[in-house]
Amino acid sequence: MQDDELPYGEFFQAPLPVKKGEVSAYWLGNDKGWHLWADKVHVVSPDLVVDGAFRLDMPDGESPLLAIYGDIDIQHAGQTWRYLPTLALGQELTDYLSAAIQGGKATGAKLLWYGELDDFPYNDNSGVFQAWVPLRKTKFSFDTAWPPLTNTDLDLLFDGEAMFINASRVDLMDISNGVVTGQINRLSDDGNLLLDVKAKADGEAVRDYMLLRL
DSSP: OEEEEEOOTTTSSSOEEEEEEEEEEEEEEETTEEEEEEEEEEEEOSSEEEEEEEEEEEETTSOOEEEEEEEEEESOGGGGGGGOOHHHHOHHHHHHHHHHEEEEEEEEEEEEEEEEGGGTTOTTSSSEEEEEEEEEEEEEOSOTTSOOEEEEEEEEEEETTEEEEEEEEEEETTEEEEEEEEEESOSSTTOOEEEEEEEEOOHHHHHHHHHHHO
């Protein structure tokens, strides 16, 4: 596959542009369902490069089971929304991440997913969903009511329905070179955002930031 576009159906939010794709895929079907897997996947798009493997089991009358491992280099993180699997992540998590990640690059991001899709986010430990994304010089929005972090080196760890944050070189409003750590315990409308912000700034900049949070 070269210079092509994958149809997105209901699984993604937009067609996926592919500059180059090398996939050794296999399909097996029987009266109990079907299975699709690939031991080697190498995909280059205008925004990222993915190397990995996957398996998708579709048993009749039961939840699909998805297994994915991927190493990912991201050139244009602001296009992340295009590659988020809506049917797997759910609409709330897809919407949040689409709005939050607004720019930057990442080298060596990793994705591990194993479990039945109906059981996501695996609070009962029946599956695993983890992703580590080392964003650099990124623009990231925790909440639409706050101004985004800019010019930020930001490590994101997704574990089930939680997101953990470790950011350095943070610019926030008139506060520069700050450090932010924190987490969102549940990536949904009722999730709680906990942040620890350390930065040096003059009194006016701190006042403006504190007023914004009230």
